[in-house]
Amino acid sequence: MIAKQRTARVINNLAVAGAALLAIAFTAQAQVKTETKTAPAGAPTKSVEVERGEIVYVSGNNVVIKMEDGTLRHFDNVPESTTVTVDGKQLNVHQVKPGMKIERQVITTSTPKTITTIKTVTGTVWQVSPPSSVILTMENGKNQRFKIPKGQKFTINGQETDAFGLKKGMTVDAQQVIEQPAIVVAQEIKRTGIMPPPPPSPRPDVAILVLYVPVERPAPVETAAAAPEPAPTKLPRTGSHFPLLGLLGAFSTALGLGLKAVRTLSS
Numbered sequence: 001m002i003a004k005q006r007t008a009r010v011i012n013n014l015a016v017a018g019a020a021l022l023a024i025a026f027t028a029q030a031q032v033k034t035e036t037k038t039a040p041a042g043a044p045t046k047s048v049e050v051e052r053g054e055i056v057y058v059s060g061n062n063v064v065i066k067m068e069d070g071t072l073r074h075f076d077n078v079p080e081s082t083t084v085t086v087d088g089k090q091l092n093v094h095q096v097k098p099g100m101k102i103e104r105q106v107i108t109t110s111t112p113k114t115i116t117t118i119k120t121v122t123g124t125v126w127q128v129s130p131p132s133s134v135i136l137t138m139e140n141g142k143n144q145r146f147k148i149p150k151g152q153k154f155t156i157n158g159q160e161t162d163a164f165g166l167k168k169g170m171t172v173d174a175q176q177v178i179e180q181p182a183i184v185v186a187q188e189i190k191r192t193g194i195m196p197p198p199p200p201s202p203r204p205d206v207a208i209l210v211l212y213v214p215v216e217r218p219a220p221v222e223t224a225a226a227a228p229e230p231a232p233t234k235l236p237r238t239g240s241h242f243p244l245l246g247l248l249g250a251f252s253t254a255l256g257l258g259l260k261a262v263r264t265l266s267s
Contacts, residue, residue, distance in 0.1 A: 035118045041181060042112035049106040055098050063093060065102060084193040091193070099196030107188040112181065119176040121146065130163035136172070149176060 053073070057064035063075045083090040084102065123136030126143050135145045153160045155173040166172065 033120045035120070037116045037118070038184075039114050039116070040111065041114045044109050044111040047108045047110075049108070051104045051106075053102050055096055055100045055102060058093070058096060058098060061093050063096070082191075084191045086193045086195055096193070097196060101194040101196075103192050105190040105192075107190070109186045109188075111184045111186070113184050115180050115182050117176075117178045117180070119178075120173070122173050123171070125166050125168050125170045125172060127168065128163065128166045130166065132163075134163065134166060146174075152176065 051067065053065040053067040055063060056066045056072070061076070061078045061080075063078055065073050065075065067073060078093040080092045080094070083092050084096060085091075086100075121136065123138045123144070125134060126137045127135040131148055131150075133145055133147050135143050137143050148163045152174065153162060154166060155175075156165070156170055
């Protein structure tokens, strides 16, 4: 029976101690003041990525763009806050059209910085276990256990000391300074576009009027008239007597043949 009572007391004490430790854990962050500072550690660098394409399909908030390499990229549920600058105007997904040329620029700026975290705690030493931990009584009257980092210094009445110089009842101020290099990356996205040309208007059925414009020709150049040749004093000799002699010979031959025929018939 006594053993059972002792066991119950131990369990009860452990429960109380556990609740106290939980309370310390939950209030520790509220009692420690944390300050973070960020300072540049070098010159920033920029990189620009450019993508171009043509809108081939638009339906609601879904867009399909044909990229320069011929691939098709589907953009589903495009938010209305995403806009494209066209002729100085901001167009959302419901105002773009197929055939529209799109250019997207992603400007990435990487800036090296040093992030300094300063943790400050003030309290009264209640118990110390150098060099690993210390329990301080905080301003709210509750005790908190802190792990002592290697090389941690404490300020007591303006004097610095380590964990071995802490005594119960001392009021201490402790700071932990942590410096970490980091790269802060910022991105800026620019979207520009060119609307497709309007379709050609239908041509009305009208007669085509062709105008003939006379071509001005240069005036003929007047030249001096050539002097007429003098008339010949004698008629030119145009032929000889041979054709006439031939004709008379043919006539004589025909006459001779005719007379011979007459004689033959009469005899």
